[in-house]
Amino acid sequence: MSDAHARPRVLAVASGGGHWVQLMRLRPAFEGCDVTFVTVREQYRVDIPAGAAFEVVNDATRWNKFGLLMLAWRLYRIIRRTKPDAIITTGAAPGFFALRIGAFLGIRTAWVDSIANVEEVSLSGRRIGPKATLWLTQWPHLEKSCGQGPSYRGAVL
Amino acid sequence: MIFVTVGAQMPFDRMCRAVDDWARARGRNDVFAQIGSTAWRPSAIEYSELLTPPEFLAKVKACDVIVAHAGMGSILTALEHGKPILVMPRRGDLRETRNDHQIATAKRFLALEKVAVAFDETELAAKLDALSSLQAADRISPYASESLLAAVRDFVRGSRGERTR
Numbered sequence: 001m002s003d004a005h006a007r008p009r010v011l012a013v014a015s016g017g018g019h020w021v022q023l024m025r026l027r028p029a030f031e032g033c034d035v036t037f038v039t040v041r042e043q044y045r046v047d048i049p050a051g052a053a054f055e056v057v058n059d060a061t062r063w064n065k066f067g068l069l070m071l072a073w074r075l076y077r078i079i080r081r082t083k084p085d086a087i088i089t090t091g092a093a094p095g096f097f098a099l100r101i102g103a104f105l106g107i108r109t110a111w112v113d114s115i116a117n118v119e120e121v122s123l124s125g126r127r128i129g130p131k132a133t134l135w136l137t138q139w140p141h142l143e144k145s146c147g148q149g150p151s152y153r154g155a156v157l
Numbered sequence: 158m159i160f161v162t163v164g165a166q167m168p169f170d171r172m173c174r175a176v177d178d179w180a181r182a183r184g185r186n187d188v189f190a191q192i193g194s195t196a197w198r199p200s201a202i203e204y205s206e207l208l209t210p211p212e213f214l215a216k217v218k219a220c221d222v223i224v225a226h227a228g229m230g231s232i233l234t235a236l237e238h239g240k241p242i243l244v245m246p247r248r249g250d251l252r253e254t255r256n257d258h259q260i261a262t263a264k265r266f267l268a269l270e271k272v273a274v275a276f277d278e279t280e281l282a283a284k285l286d287a288l289s290s291l292q293a294a295d296r297i298s299p300y301a302s303e304s305l306l307a308a309v310r311d312f313v314r315g316s317r318g319e320r321t322r
Contacts, residue, residue: 018230
């Protein structure tokens with residue numbers, strides 16, 4: 001194993017607004033890693049730590065099929081190029097597809113459900129969580145609310 | 158200064174109109190609103206459709222209080238900067254967001270005493286009148302709880318040397 005590979009390669013994915021704010025609150029956990037941040041607004045580049053890479057993809061909702069297809073393709077290209085050891089997301093659509101592709105390629109994946117999901121785990125979380133290596137909710141009362149998952153290990157605040 | 162924000166994703170005219178009406182009625186000229194991409198234009202308050210992240214941060218730092226949709230980006234930003242925040246949740250049935258999750262978020266953070274909440278426009282006007290007495294919740298750290306960071310660190314470290322491809 002090369003020295004370069006001694007630093008885990010991490011792909012950290014979030015769409016805009018609260019999803020991105022929550023991902024940024026996880027930054028200290030990525031120290032010692034080579035991180036590529038993926039989001040939906042070029043302007044978020046100012047938030048990432050020095051030395052990290054940054055990629056922008058289109059955002060899309062489940063009502064925009066063409067947008068979703070484009071998003072999935074761009075994420076696939078980013079994943080093939082950056083070859084992450086682990087993919088982590090705080091949602092929403094870009095994280096869902098990144099985990100879907102990552103799980104398919106045998107990469108370790110983590111879904112951190114947004115703290116905004118107070119009454120139930122998000123629809124994306126319910127669909128991708130069981131396929132993820134790590135599936136977390138930020139509310140103790142939602143732990144194991146979908147069968148074996150998700151787990152509760154604290155929150156972004 | 159009162160900083161009003163609808164977040165980065167979509168407009169929330171119902172809230173912004175209520176603030177604009179209130180500011181006109183009270184003769185307030187210290188309100189700035191980030192209103193999102195919308196055809197509607199405020200008549201009494203200063204506004205911008207979208208702010209860049211540095212502009213947004215400058216408004217947060219400069220304001221005395223934040224009035225926002227019940228989005229987590231707005232709530233976390235207010236708590237991180239120790240600013241009092243009054244939120245009005247978007248409603249799913251009015252297509253202001255995809256479902257009523259903001260109502261649940263608002264209720265939960267209200268119970269935790271992290272935010273003040275106006276559930277509709279009438280309540281918003283009343284709470285705006287009492288805004289000067291609104292206290293900020295305890296300031297939070299800019300990072301997640303140590304237990305969540307530990308869980309993510311473990312996950313990331315576990316990836317070392319375990320590539321399956």
